[in-house]
Amino acid sequence: MTSKRLIYLPLGGAGEIGMNAYLYGYGAPDKERFILVDLGVTFPDMDGSPGVDLILPDITWLKERADRLDAIFVTHAHEDHVGAVSHFYSDLGAPVYARVFTANIARRKMSERGHPEDAVQTVSAWPEQVTAGPFKVGFLPISHSIPESAALVIDTPDGRVIHSGDFKLDPTPVVGEAFDPDLWAEVCKGSVRALVCDSTNVFSPDPGRSELGLGPAIEELVLGAKGMVVATTFASNVARVKTLAEAGQRAGRSIVLLGRAMERMVEAARETGVLHGFPNTISDEAARDVPRENLMLLVTGSQGERRAASAQLARGKYRGIEMKEGDMFLFSSKTIPGNERGVIRVMNQFSEMGVDVVDDSNGKYHVSGHANRPDIEQLHDIVRPQMVIPMHGEHRHLREHAKLAIARGYQGAVVVNGMMMDLSGNAPSVAEYIETGRTYLDGSVKIGAMDGVVRDRIRMALNGHITVTVILDEKDEPLGEPWCDTSGLAETGRSNALLVEVLEEDLSQYLGRAGNKTLRDDDKLEEALRRTARQTAQAEIGKKPEVTVVISRMR
The missing domain is CATH 3.40.50.10710 (Metallo-hydrolase/oxidoreductase)
Structure with a gap:
């Protein structure tokens, strides 16, 4: 009989800050039941993702196993933790659990996208727990920069896991619950198998401020x-x-x-x-x-x-x-x-x-919502886990946090998106690697980061664009001259003539000397016209634009 295992698999948020999505599973290999902790977004920039509205995690692997997903738990209402729930609800279909404030925000998002608001269920703070497959999950209050943030107490057949969520140790947070070290010590009394812990401010050496x-x-x-x-x-x-x-x-x-x-x-x-x-x-x-x-x-x-x-x-x-x-x-x-x-x-x-x-360059008008290094150490000492798994940070944050945990006597590992970790043994070990990435919300459509849409958009932004139109008659002879339209390019080049006129002249000359075999083959003709247009543009303006060739044939 195959032994069962407890796995942890980040699909977003590990090796980056934002787009959090952390999967826990328990069962025989390839038969595990899952819970998902958080499902957030990150935001695009004009350099790497121009025109994109939002960036979502790539959950293709999970969608293929959605029938084994028992629940989604949301730690708090920041966009990088809750923002993708409504975008993927149709794909996953699992019930969503959150505390009252977070549930309010999640329901608004669900309603905006036409999903049922009652798919989001409100859960009270610890000691209430939700049973989801082999897991029992409770929301343990912790302070952060948004009301009602919570760590998750995840009870599994292999022991208790504490998922910190985003946190700081603030005794006077103004709004929301203060950090309660006595409650945390009580919850963590005994044995905690793993602390999966926020790493954002691990390089900040001073204790956090209230x-x-x-x-x-x-x-x-x-x-x-x-x-x-x-x-x-x-x-x-x-x-x-x-x-x-x-x-x-x-x-x-x-x-x-x-x-x-x-x-x-x-x-x-x-x-x-x-x-x-x-x-x-x-x-x-x-x-x-x-x-x-x-x-x-x-x-x-x-x-x-x-x-x-x-x-x-x-x-x-x-x-x-x-x-x-x-x-x-x-x-x-x-x-x-x-x-x-x-x-x-x-x-x-x-x-x-x-x-x-x-601004806050003097530190007087802002305090971070994340724990600094001494606060992370304090949480380690309260929880006293068998192993520490850093999350919510770029690779350098995760590595530094793992080094910190190991130096203090805990098992630790650097776990990035796509690394499935087996937490069942005495130390975390890699079970397998899963392909992960990003999904772009582009207008109302979700596209893969590798689909080429954004890549082409970047290339057009960098290089400009030329449209070449050619008409051929029934005998595959050019009917009139080719014509061009340009976008994002200078009007004139080195010859001081209009770029469009130079392009059209060179393309016309090419058509005049092209052989019948090329003129009859759309693919060969398209490639030749594209190459000619790019060579002309390079000579005139020093750029090789993207080129779209439109060939129309009279039949």
């Missing part, structure tokens, strides 16, 4: 401002939004929320009872009648997103409100690596208006 400590510095800043104050942070950081709003209120300012994501998060936090005592707000219409020095706007767009409220204010107006010289704009946030250019662009646009821009 959200509560930001209030005085922000209040002092707002009190000293002369014009209108605008502040941005992550919309999901409801505690920070509250801290900012309270600072504005104490400074005698009316508070305005701008941006759909921020409005939605505050609304969800109120609906679910996790947000209390939030200052009264006024509408953007009412704000136009309030003196600038008495206004504080809380806006979306802390990462420089072009469609967010902050970027639109930087370009001119948003909902009839505009920034002016003497106003102040505060980034109460950390710029995620890769977003620097967008943020700097917004900063410079505000600076050109005479707006004073304040």
